[in-house]
Amino acid sequence: xxxxxxxxxxxxxxxxxxxxxxxxxxxxxxxxxxxxxxxxxxxxxxxxxxxxxxxxxxxxxxxxxxxxxxxxxxxxxxxxxxxxxxxxxxxxxxxxxxxxxxxxxxxxxxxxxxxxxxxxxxxxxxx
Amino acid sequence: xxxxxxxxxxxxxxxxxxxxxxxxxxxxxxxxxxxxxxxxxxxxxxxxxxxxxxxxxxxxxxxxxxxxxxxxxxxxxxxxxxxxxxxxxxxxxxxxxxxxxxxxxxxxxxxxxxxxxxxxxxxxxxxxxxxxxxxxxxxxxxxxxxxxxxxxxxxxxxxxxxxxxxxxxxxxxxxxxxxxxxxxxxxxxxxxxxxxxxxxxxxxxxxxxxxxxxxxxxxxxxxxxxxxxxxxxxxxxxxxxxxxxxxxxxxxxxxxxxxxxxxxxxxxxxxxxxxxxxxxxxxxxxxxxxxxxxxxxxxxxxxxxxxxxxxxxxxxxxxxxxxxx
Numbered sequence: 209x210x211x212x213x214x215x216x217x218x219x220x221x222x223x224x225x226x227x228x229x230x231x232x233x234x235x236x237x238x239x240x241x242x243x244x245x246x247x248x249x250x251x252x253x254x255x256x257x258x259x260x261x262x263x264x265x266x267x268x269x270x271x272x273x274x275x276x277x278x279x280x281x282x283x284x285x286x287x288x289x290x291x292x293x294x295x296x297x298x299x300x301x302x303x304x305x306x307x308x309x310x311x312x313x314x315x316x317x318x319x320x321x322x323x324x325x326x327x328x329x330x331x332x333x334x335x
Numbered sequence: 336x337x338x339x340x341x342x343x344x345x346x347x348x349x350x351x352x353x354x355x356x357x358x359x360x361x362x363x364x365x366x367x368x369x370x371x372x373x374x375x376x377x378x379x380x381x382x383x384x385x386x387x388x389x390x391x392x393x394x395x396x397x398x399x400x401x402x403x404x405x406x407x408x409x410x411x412x413x414x415x416x417x418x419x420x421x422x423x424x425x426x427x428x429x430x431x432x433x434x435x436x437x438x439x440x441x442x443x444x445x446x447x448x449x450x451x452x453x454x455x456x457x458x459x460x461x462x463x464x465x466x467x468x469x470x471x472x473x474x475x476x477x478x479x480x481x482x483x484x485x486x487x488x489x490x491x492x493x494x495x496x497x498x499x500x501x502x503x504x505x506x507x508x509x510x511x512x513x514x515x516x517x518x519x520x521x522x523x524x525x526x527x528x529x530x531x532x533x534x535x536x537x538x539x540x541x542x543x544x545x546x547x548x549x550x551x552x553x554x555x556x557x558x559x560x561x562x563x564x565x566x567x568x569x570x571x572x573x574x575x576x577x578x579x580x581x582x583x584x585x586x587x588x589x590x591x592x593x594x595x596x597x598x599x600x601x602x603x604x605x606x607x608x609x610x611x612x613x614x615x616x617x618x619x620x621x622x623x624x625x626x627x628x629x630x631x632x633x634x635x636x637x638x639x640x641x642x643x644x645x646x647x648x649x650x651x652x653x654x655x656x657x658x659x660x
Contacts, residue, residue, distance in 0.1 A: 227436050235429045239422065246418040249399065249659050257556065268660045275655040279648055286432045286644045296357040300367050308378040315382045319389030326390075 214290045217281075234285045241274050366638045370645045373607075377649050380603065381656050384596045394485070394550045396589035397558075398658045404470045417658050420463045421650065424608075427456025428647040431615075435640045438633025443622060446636060450619045453643065457612040464605045471597065474580030477528075478587040479535060481573035486589055488548045489539070490560060499577065502545060503530040504538040528577040535577065536570060550589045597657065604653055607646045614639045 215230050216223045217237075224230035248256070248267060256267040284290045289297050357364065388395050399413035406416070434449035477499035478486040489497045508531075515521045539545055547566035548558045561569060578587040586594040618639050627633045 228433065231429055231432050231436070235425065238425050242418060242421055242425070245655075245659055246414055249414055271655050271659045275651055278651045282428065282644055282648045282651065286428050286647070287641055292359065293357045296359055296364075296367065299357075300371055304371055304374050304378075307375055308382075311378060311382045312385065315386040316389055319386040320392075322390045323392055327393075 213288075217285065230285065234281050238278055238281060241278050245271060245274055360634060362634065362638050363641070366641045370641065373645065374649070377600075377603075377652070380596075380600050381652060384600065384656060387592045387596065391590055391592070393552050394590060395552075396550075396586075396593045397552075397556070401471070401588045401593075402467070402658060403475070406466060414658055416463070416467070417654065420460055420467075421654050423456050423463070424460050424647050424650050427453045427460070428644050430456065431640045431643045435633070435637045438627070438636040441628070441631075441633070443625070443628055446622050446633065447619070450615060450622060450636070454612055454615045454619060457608055457615065457643075461605060461608050461612065464601060464608070468598070468601075471594070472580050472582065474578075474587045476587070477530075477577065477579045479532065479570065479574045480576045480578050480585060481569075482575050483573070484591070486550050486578065486587060487569065487574065488550075488558075488587075490546050490548045492544055492546065494560065497545060499530050499535055499579070502538040502542050503534040504541060506531070506534050506537065528579050530577060532574055532577055536574065539570060540567065600653060601657070604646070604649055607649065611639075611643050611646050614642065 213227045213230070215225070215227065217230070217234065222233070224233055248270065252267065256270070257265050259266050261269060283301070289300075359367070402417055403411045403413050404416065405412045430449045430452040434446050434453060437445035437449060475498070476488065476496045478488045480486055489499070489502070491497055513521065543563070545566070546563060547561045547569055549561065549569075551559045553559050578585045580587060581591075581594040581597075583595055583598065584591055588594075618635055621627060621635070622633075627635060
């Protein structure tokens with residue numbers, strides 16, 4: 209049971225000799241990502257905050273993607289999802305991903321609509 | 336190899352737990368069920384935060400103006416402390432997964448050491464969370480609330496913030512406090528602020544270099560600063576009361592909804608960390624008295640470990656949503 213860990217990350221490009229060294233390797237990766245996030249959050253480079261893709265700033269896209277990458281490594285390596293069967297992996301991950309995407313879509317579109325109503329309405333909320 | 340089809344059980348038992356679908360033990364599978372449902376609860380909260388933020392997208396507080404404090408050090412350090420908290424939580428996740436691994440190899444003493452470190456990490460995190468709440472409730476500069484429930488903050492001409500106490504001119508006044516024997520529907524007095532609106536207005540009028548910053552953002556995401564004439568007019572016509580710090584009704588940093596979501600979501604997460612620490616302490620003592628040694632399996636450490644990593648996983652999202660985006 210304990211011996212059959214999968215020790216490679218990055219689709220097999222980086223192989224570790226033991227489970228301990230894999231854990232520390234993943235920890236290093238997560239720390240680097242966090243440092244990049246905090247650095248970008250403090251510096252806020254001009255071209256990342258002024259340009260937008262789908263109404264979201266580049267900077268925010270970077271934060272969201274880095275967050276999902278971190279979540280992936282925590283789930284796959286710390287929670288041993290990499291070592292579980294594909295059925296368990298899919299039933300947990302896809303259920304969550306599907307429902308979360310649906311919920312976010314509905315609520316964010318609705319929030320944006322209400323913002324427009326406040327903004328375009330005859331009654332201004334400016335006192 | 337990976338297959339999606341569960342193997343038929345070897346003992347020909349279909350019911351009463353005979354099969355092991357997905358080759359995971361019953362306890363681990365139930366922990367995964369719980370984690371999925373709890374993840375949906377948290378995403379519900381975070382999506383509600385996103386909803387409210389999109390609703391007030393042009394007047395939402397900017398996180399790195401709110402969380403700028405580090406314990407024992409004065410000055411403006413946006414996000415450093417919360418980055419430290421994130422680091423601590425990831426580190427405690429590492430010690431947890433090392434404890435799980437030591438458990439697989441039946442090394443009791445190593446499990447004890449790693450679990451102990453995990454508990455310490457969790458306690459540091461909860462303590463930091465409490466400190467962060469304390470600073471948020473106490474507030475930094477103070478603000479004036481308008482009749483419409485918006486906030487007005489005070490800046491110098493170069494855009495740097497000024498605390499209310501620094502320019503408010505003291506006006507001598509006498510105040511008698513009302514007691515419960517004097518009114519029928521008396522519950523308690525309203526919260527008393529250090530300066531009054533009259534004092535702030537007087538100081539603002541006397542100090543020509545001060546300007547008012549509204550809670551609205553321009554198209555680059557910067558706070559809109561009014562001109563001196565506009566500032567004076569705004570303060571006189573719309574100023575209603577003083578806000579110092581944040582609570583569920585008033586928030587000196589901007590819309591009260593921000594404070595509500597902050598208290599609710601980080602509070603709910605902090606409660607998860609707290610329960611995780613309790614679970615860890617319970618299995619810590621179980622390991623010491625040798626329960627899992629006798630059971631010949633440290634799977635309980637693995638199950639609690641799953642929960643602990645989940646708490647870390649949620650924090651990664653809370654961190655992004657509250658402090659970065």
